[in-house]
Amino acid sequence: MNRLASRIERTSNSGLDKLFAAKKENQIVFSAGYPDHKLFPEQELGQAAKEVFEKNQLKLLQYNTSVGLPELRQKLVKKMAWHDKIKTDNDHVMLTQGAQQGIYLTARLMLNKDDGLVVEGPTYIGALAAFQAYEPTFYEIPIKEDGMDVNFLEDTLKTHAVKMIYTVPDFQNPTGAVMSLEKRRQIIELANKYNVVILEDGTYRDLRYSGQNLPTIKSLDSEGRVIYVSSFSKILAPGLRLGWLTAEDKLFKALIGLKSGADIESSNLTMSIVNTYLDDNSLENHIALICNCYRQKKDAMLSAMRKNMPSIAQFTNPQGGFFIWLTMPKNFNMDKFVNQQQLSKSGVLITSSTNLYPSGNIKNGARINFTGESLANIEVGIKKLGQALSAAWDEQIKNKIIQVG
Ligand SMILES: Cc1ncc(COP(=O)(O)O)c(C=O)c1O
Structure with missing residues (x-):
């Protein structure tokens, strides 16, 4: 007899765990959101660890509060004030186990089974994994270069009972899109009008390579309905498992209760x-x-892509973040391509779009990470990917001609 909770069916196939599986020799991994491990400040963190043990001794290894170390929260209050224009205070900032836990706790806070949840289509695979545990009804809003399609969003809010919107407005995972200021304002207006909570994920916000920063949605929040999560994973190291969140008083207090129940506190x-x-x-x-x-x-990846991708492939040039989004014609099946011999033999891994949409309906896209591999591997990997993609597309055309013929 199956004794497992019904939610397990929806969470066990997210594909997230596979993404971070150990890299095999000769593989070139563009599939996961890895930072460059050579940039981790190992020595400085090691030195900090030494100092911490020398200074704090027994206090360091004791239980603490669920919201986390006050001195670090104070620093985050300041960082959010100058960088993100978010006004908050020490009593409304919580340290979490990565931004992932912030997303998970918010899902737990907001979602009963079948509640309406808006996500960008495509979206961050880990957020889908967190949400799926609470069995919501997903509404996918197509994302454009300047963020989610707000007209589509408004129609959705008009016609369906939606409780929460999850968005990554800065260098969205996986498309790299940045939501325009106008859309940030519109989304707040819509949330106010339709009484919806917004979960804003600022995980990539610090990683801008060109252009100007835009205000966070949270900084435009006039009714305390935005929960903001972010992380040290991409700017220091993901192995720290350290992120943070801020929210207005009522939501924040409920999140403290959930954090205590989940793991008492972050390390x-x-x-x-x-x-x-x-x-x-x-x-x-x-x-x-x-x-x-x-x-x-x-830049190196884009220039390799311009040289090596088949002419029918389209790809983005993001202003920041970790990913380039590749689109093939609608009738191309990226899942099949990713699993097929040609690509897997070449040892190049990319993430197909299917798992990045809750509906799983869009199959012709792929997410390609440009931060984790070396410049040399980027060159080699994109060449192999381009060749395999061209061969797969030629074969698809040939088969079609044979069928028609
Ligand atoms: C958009 C987004 N949010 C959250 C996370 C989770 O990050 P963390 O390591 O802080 O849990 C990721 C990780 O890739 C991400 O891409």
Whole structure:
């Protein structure tokens, strides 16, 4: 007899775990959202760890509060004030186990089975995994270069009972799109009008390679209905498993209760190390350094793509973040291509679009990460990918001609 909860059926096939499976020798991984491990500030974090053990001794290894280390929260209040124009205070910032936990806790806070949830189509696969556990009814809003299609969103809100909108307005995963200021304002207006909560995911916001920063949606929030999550994963290191969230009082208090029930608190040890790292080092300088490196990698990948992709392939040129989005003609099946011999033999991994839409209906796109691999691997990997894609497309055309003939 099956004794598992019904939600398991929907969560066990998200594909997220496979994405971060250990890399095999000779593989070139463009499929996962890996930062460049050479940029992790290992020495500085090691030094901070040493200092923390010398200074704090027993206090360091004791239980703490669910919201997390006050000194680190204070630093995040300041960071959000100058970088994101978010006005908050120490009592409304919580340290989480990555932004992922912020998303998960918010899903737990908001969603009963079958509740309406708007997501961008395509969206972040890990958010879908978190949401699916609560069995919502998904509404996919197509995303354009300047963010989600707001007219489509309005029609959806008019005709369906929606409780929450999840959006990644800055360098969206997976398309790299940046939501325009006008749309940020419109989305707040719509949320106010239709009494909807917005979960804003700012995980890539610090990683801008060109253009000007836009205000966060949270900074435009006039009724306290935006929950903002972000993370140290992409700007320091994902192994820290450290992120944060901020929300208005009522939502925040409920989130504290959920955090206590989930894991009591984030690791006091990690929070103390990151706090000391931030005392001793300039996070802005570190972010500038990684932006420089990622800008180069993105440019290298785009130039390799222009040389090697078949002419029917379209791809984005994002202003920041981690991903280039590739689109093939509608009748191309990327799932089949990703699993087929030609590509897997070449050892190049990309993420097909299917799992990035809750409906699983759009099959002709792919997410390609440009930050995790070396410049040399980017060159080699894109050449192989281009050749395999051209061969697969030629074969599809040939088969069609034979069928018609
Ligand atoms: C949009 C987005 N949000 C959240 C996360 C989760 O990040 P974290 O490592 O902070 O949990 C990711 C990770 O790739 C992401 O792409």
